């Protein structure tokens with residue numbers, strides 16, 4: 469049996485059965501995996517490190533933003549360098565697009581902090597921020 473538009477989240481098989489139970493539950497006829505489209509399990513995000521719930525991803529992104537601010541504090545200001553460092557640390561959990569978004573948010577927060585304190589760094593960083601944005605618009 470095949471149900472339109474449904475495939476197994478574990479093995480990708482389209483041979484899916486509906487299990488009779490209180491909530492709508494699907495069962496994969498190939499690997500035996502069962503799941504319900506209405507449960508929080510649906511909120512799992514596929515990452516290189518495995519399936520992670522989206523709330524975890526949000527926490528990781530917040531953590532990554534703080535990491536970016538830390539790097540900027542240390543004096544790493546080049547957009548490519550920051551991307552490389554964040555990629556290295558969070559690449560297993562975040563897509564390249566999420567990494568870029570995280571960096572842009574981190575740089576923006578940092579810029580707010582230094583706006584009136586360090587004019588030279590502010591203008592240098594603004595230029596780098598524009599580069600990061602450009603990468604993001606390219607679909608990075």
Ligand SMILES: [Zn+2]
Nearest residue numbers: 476479496499
């Ligand atoms: Zn399966």
